[in-house]
Amino acid sequence: MALLMDYAKALFDIAMIIAVQALMLAQVSFGYYRLKGEVPEGVTVRDREPLPKESTLSIVIPAYREADTIEATLRRVAQAASWPSRCEVIVVDAGGGDDTLPIVRRLKKELDFDIQITTSTGGRGPAVAAGAAKAKGQALLVLHADTLLPYAFDDRIIEALGANYACCFRFAVDRTQIHWKGLLRWLRLVPFEVMDRTVFIRSGFFQLPFGDQAIACRKTTYAALGGFDELARAPMLEDYLLVQKLRRLGKALGARCITQLGAPARCHPRRWLARPVWRVNWTNQVIMVQVNYRGLTPQQVFELYYGRRV
Structure with missing residues (x-):
């Protein structure tokens, strides 16, 4: 009986994720076509000129x-870079107070890779801005600490930024972290497959990737789009604000400004293992509707999402 209940719950989750993701695509398509074009001051066509192959990627x-995740992420960066000497890593500790920094310091000594450490407070936007301020590279890649990059990621980014204002990787959940077995495993994986495919459409056709897809742009573009002022004040949704600016730029230019690279960045499934996939995505959709149609600020979203102030 318990096994039958597990199967029934899995089928229910599949039906719900299909419904939620269909609603997401409908909402995103409506939002995309009502988007107004805008060219921010400081963004020029020079931001799409080819980057030298030896350009530093920060x-x-x-x-x-x-x-729990930072070691695997840093080791993957060191292993996956095709040209490690042109890459630097800047880990920004946002004040969690756990063992993150001791692990990073150990890996800094162990790995043959340029790893720097800095700190910040106030959420993800200030953390990204603090790291970008220390960056020496012409190109910036913002990487979530639970996401594994594909091999030769640096080659792909440097090449892509020669023709686009920004790029991201294809979204994928790291299935090696999912340990269900048998038919139940297959059923439990279907919602992740649905999510992967619909996010691919959202990111490619509607130009709306999120931060767990490892968004990259030039440092000059990041600065011109408000990375060191407006985005730096956002405790969360700084990735969404950046992408919205890029989408408006694309509307104004009549071109796509964000290219989605074919290789996947694999995100740890911890969020979707703690709660059903559809419920996590439904919560995200409710928040995005509130932001787009009710004008909620990132500060208000942070309070709504975490139940506390920054």
Whole structure:
């Protein structure tokens, strides 16, 4: 009986994720076509000129209580870079107070890779801005501390930024962290497959990736789009605000400003293992509707999402 209940729950979750993701695509498509074009001051066509292959890529990793994931993320960066000498990593500790920083310091000594450490307070926006301020590279990659990059990520980014204002990787959940077995495993994985495919459409056709897809742009573009002022004040949704600016730029230019690279960045499934996939995504959709149609600020969203102030 318990097994039958598990199967029934899995089928219910599949039906719900299909409904939620269909609603997401409908909401995103409506929002995309009502979007108004705008060219921010300071953004020029020079931001789409080819980058020299030896350009430094600065990888900014905001970290808040990421002791469980930061080691795997940093090791993957070091292993996956095709040209490690042109990459630097800047880990920004956002004040979680766990073992994140000791782990980073150990890896800084152990890995043959340029790893810097800085700190910030106030949420993800200030953390990204603090890391970007220390960056030496022409190109910035903002990497979540629970996301694994694909091999040769640096080659892909440097090449993509020669023709686009920004780029991101294809979204995928790291299935190696999912340990269900048998038919139940297959059923439990279907919602992740649905999510992967609909996020691919959202990011490519509607130009709306989120931060767990490892968004990259030039440092000059990041600055011109408010990275060191407006975005730096956002405790969360700084990735969404950046992408919205890029989407408005694309509307104004009549071109796509964000290219989605074919290789996947694999995100740890911890959020969706704690709660059903559809429920997590439904919560996110409710928040995005509140932001787009009721004008909620990132500060208000933070309070709504976490139940506390920054």
